[in-house]
Amino acid sequence: MIKKNLLLTPGPTPVPSEVLLSMARPAIHHRTPQFMAIFKEMNENLKYVFQTKHDVFTFACSGTGAMEATVANLLSGGDTAICVQAGKFGERWGEICKAYGITAVIIDVEWGDAVTPEQIKKALDQHKNAKAVFTTLCETSTGAGIDLKAIADVLRPRAAVLVTDAISALGGMELRTDEWGVDVVVSGSQKGLMIPPGLGFCSISPKAWQLVEQSKSPRYYFDFRAAKAALDKTDTPYTPAVSLCIALNEALKMLRQETLEQAWARQRRLCEAIRAAMLALGLKLYAKKPAEVVTAVCVPQGVDGEKLVKIMRDDYGITIAGGQEQLKGKIFRFASLGFVNEFDIMTGISCLEIVLAKLGYTFTAGAGVGAAQKIFAA
Numbered sequence: 001m002i003k004k005n006l007l008l009t010p011g012p013t014p015v016p017s018e019v020l021l022s023m024a025r026p027a028i029h030h031r032t033p034q035f036m037a038i039f040k041e042m043n044e045n046l047k048y049v050f051q052t053k054h055d056v057f058t059f060a061c062s063g064t065g066a067m068e069a070t071v072a073n074l075l076s077g078g079d080t081a082i083c084v085q086a087g088k089f090g091e092r093w094g095e096i097c098k099a100y101g102i103t104a105v106i107i108d109v110e111w112g113d114a115v116t117p118e119q120i121k122k123a124l125d126q127h128k129n130a131k132a133v134f135t136t137l138c139e140t141s142t143g144a145g146i147d148l149k150a151i152a153d154v155l156r157p158r159a160a161v162l163v164t165d166a167i168s169a170l171g172g173m174e175l176r177t178d179e180w181g182v183d184v185v186v187s188g189s190q191k192g193l194m195i196p197p198g199l200g201f202c203s204i205s206p207k208a209w210q211l212v213e214q215s216k217s218p219r220y221y222f223d224f225r226a227a228k229a230a231l232d233k234t235d236t237p238y239t240p241a242v243s244l245c246i247a248l249n250e251a252l253k254m255l256r257q258e259t260l261e262q263a264w265a266r267q268r269r270l271c272e273a274i275r276a277a278m279l280a281l282g283l284k285l286y287a288k289k290p291a292e293v294v295t296a297v298c299v300p301q302g303v304d305g306e307k308l309v310k311i312m313r314d315d316y317g318i319t320i321a322g323g324q325e326q327l328k329g330k331i332f333r334f335a336s337l338g339f340v341n342e343f344d345i346m347t348g349i350s351c352l353e354i355v356l357a358k359l360g361y362t363f364t365a366g367a368g369v370g371a372a373q374k375i376f377a378a
Contacts, residue, residue, distance in 0.1 A: 007338070008335055008344065010293065011188070011191045015339060016251065019250045023244070030240050035245075039235075041249055045255075046201065048256055048260070049170060049255055051179065052205075057227040057228070060198060062188055063165070067200075073224040074212060078103070080131065082120070082123045082127060082133045084134065086110070086111065087142040089136050089139055089140060097134070105126075111141070112288055113144060113287075124154070133163065134163045135148065137164045137168075138173060141327070143287040144296075145287075145291030145292060161184060164184070167191060168191045171191070172293040173267065184205070185202070192293065194251040195247045195248050198241050264292070267292050267293055270340065275295055281368045284297070286331050294337065296323075296333050297333070299329065303361050305322060312355050315355075334348065
């Protein structure tokens with residue numbers, strides 16, 4: 001059988017051919033007018049996608065690197081921060097804070113659920129010295145999303161800054177950074193931005209910049225002050241990932257042409273079709289408040305969840321994600337992030353049906369595909 005590979009994971013995600021081809025061009029030097037012109041356009045396009053007029057810093061790292069950079073630049077050892085922990089990636093904020101000697105006040109949320117503005121308010125009232133609140137817009141380990149706008153309203157009159165991990169959400173879920181008052185947005189390149197892994201991003205509000213200037217934490221490569229001094233001259237303090245920056249600019253132009261509003265609507269529609277398909281197959285959704293870029297689905301009783309993911313990937317070339325930590329083998333995660341359209345989703349659902357049947361799960365053949373098709377045809 002000729003096997004085509006299709007990524008339906010919450011990262012990495014499919015990359016458009018135009019973007020892939022841009023990385024195949026001969027390399028150019030990063031201290032040249034040619035690269036600076038691309039870098040300038042890239043930064044303007046980043047501001048559009050981040051929905052901010054303020055600086056967006058780009059680092060050659062994963063999204064986790066951008067998370068660490070944020071903690072190192074905003075806070076000092078001995079400071080207090082509130083960290084929302086509702087899944088594998090929310091836990092990372094607390095772990096990074098502890099690594100830098102910062103007291104992490106944990107809001108522990110049941111996996112699959114989402115933190116509420118009331119919980120944030122209560123934590124801030126109890127810890128008035130907290131300098132930052134760290135959140136995760138889309139917790140990809142559980143498929144849950146949060147009401148970031150409502151949380152930002154809680155933070156607006158307070159001294160603490162609001163930070164969100166939008167690594168899997170940016171470009172796919174509604175996020176209006178300046179309008180909502182989100183002080184720092186962290187993201188990565190291999191999700192909704194449609195390029196390979198390797199770039200991390202941080203947008204910084206003036207309110208957050210005050211903390212940057214006060215921070216005593218050690219940093220060198222990830223120093224926002226050095227990044228800003230260079231960015232003010234349309235430059236980078238150190239060698240950038242040239243080919244990835246070129247690819248990113250191509251992908252951002254595609255997003256800009258589509259418009260963010262249409263990209264957000266596309267993601268909502270794809271996820272709506274995925275969820276309709278899962279319910280039609282008699283499967284249960286895991287997240288109580290699902291995000292709009294990935295769907296976590298409970299593995300039905302009697303089915304080996306790890307085997308399900310493995311067969312889809314190794315035998316059919318369709319890659320979805322399994323569960324992590326205590327959810328390993330108990331859920332699978334079906335994403336629509338990146339360069340994905342209706343027919344990719346239909347292909348993934350069709351493959352899922354084939355493999356579920358092979359593993360002994362009983363359902364009406366074609367029920368999932370039919371349910372998704374109704375959504376797309378509406």
